[in-house]
Amino acid sequence: MQYMGNSGNIYNVVDKRIAHGGEGDIKEIIGMPSQVAKIFKEKFRTAERQEKLSVMIKKKLSPEQLEMIAWPQDVIYDSTGFVGYIMPKIENKKSLTILYSEKKYDLQDRLLAATNLCAAIDMVHEMGSICGDLNPQNICVNLDKNDSTNEFKISLVDVDSYHYETPEKTYRCEVGLPEYIAPEMQKKLAQGYSIIDAPLPTYTRETDLFALAVHIFCLLMEGCHPFACAKDFGEEQEYNIGRMTSENIPSVVAPQ
Template identity: 30%
Template sequence: MNNLTVYEKNKQPRQLGELVGSGGQGNVYCLSENPNILVKIFNADKLKKRGDELREKVHVQTQMRDLIENRYLTWPQIEVFNAKGEWIGYAMKRAKGVPLSKLAHPMLYRKYFSGIDRRGIVKMLLHLLDTVEKLHQKGICIGDINLDNILGDSTSFKVCLIDTDSYQIKSATRVYHCPVGKPEMTPVEHHGKDFKTITRTVESDLFSLAILMFQCLMLGQHPYSQIGGGNPVENLRKGNFPYGKGGAPPGKAGSLPPGPWYIIWSHLTYNVKTLFIQTLRYGVRDPSSRASISEWKDTLEKYYWAMNMEYNTSEIRPAQPKPSQEDEE
């Protein structure tokens, strides 16, 4: 237990409890009186460099009541201050779940998502798409989409989005950019640029979402991993997506890496594979061709139905390829 105290705007003191997380931006504590509320305190160097911008952005977020009330977003709720009245961070609700990086993993999914099958994964992806769609409808882009800032619940098959203070939002007078990102999750049009100045778009989010969904359905495998060529970031920049018809022969440069990847890919429905190819091959250079959220929702709902009807397997790691069909990718 620590003795840290923070203050609301009205100078009401709040005692902080245990430290539950720390990172480059700051530390996160639970509220002593209510462990379901977390308080994020930014590091002194962050406040020195970007304190005014951070405060402005968080203040705008605390005015978005519908997003605060959304149980699947850890949205900034209340600004917090130190004893001197200086702004230092904000309070938010505590998220429930496990990072999707433990679902999109060939071993860890068994431990952290015990008993889950492909239907459970698809249900979580559908819920994720619903939440992202609500954000996009409000003109908000996530930007830094990755497996560690989305938590999945293996009981409810819902997901909760965390680190929402990095999202790109707009006020009446300015755009607050998403200043962070991972190259392996970032569309090529934003490579080599300063994240702090990039204006994210629905299309850039769609590209990153496709990579994340691919990883969730493919045991964490990155869609641009392949034999030879380069690392996933280099292959992404070239649009070298090795799945689907017309790819390199097995074992040759540019083909799928060793592992169960072809087997898993073969069991996806034709339409799921088509949307991945549309987005991750042709959509690399043409953002307008990236599959929309509505397309993904329709296709994944039909995939879920096909698994329920046993037309497609619901196994996470099937042992044999699906018998080929003439129209299969």
């Protein structure tokens, strides 16, 4: 399939997907091995999303930043209109949740991953952006111990959902995973708001740091959430820990 970019570039995208999620598919681009296309399902091809991505691509990242943050590079269209965007291809990466519970990785491995996660989120903040939804499915780690340069290096993906602000407008991160949402946001959700309509501010640098602390705790405590054992919930406690180590828990608009 052929798509036209905002830049004027033509992208020949293969039909077969290499990954997929709730919003769309990731596909390779012929002749561009270092980049991929994210093609949204029709219901997610909204004018608001198109506008947000068109603003995001104006921020140019360095090659070092692009290795850690899969930042949108171009917005693409077919004959019907907006369909998705172009982003860097992330190689040899698995979800951070593997380190939560996999016994073959020792404390030093987990500490290195935690340090690299801190560096990646700090880089996002230095850019003036906010992650928002830090679902571990959006945090990829290089587990190739033969790759000494990039071993346990972190890459952040699905950054089109980030909470992104300009002087003119705030483009909200509209979803979240309850285990990583800070108390100040939980209070707003408890009042009946969703993340989409809650009074601003919603996601901030501080809420990112709360989620970061949860991830680090889980890395060091084999997938246990810092609040999971605050009270004995019996079987429910096991369910909570199971959720933390799962790779298939989707972020939602109104997490509870």
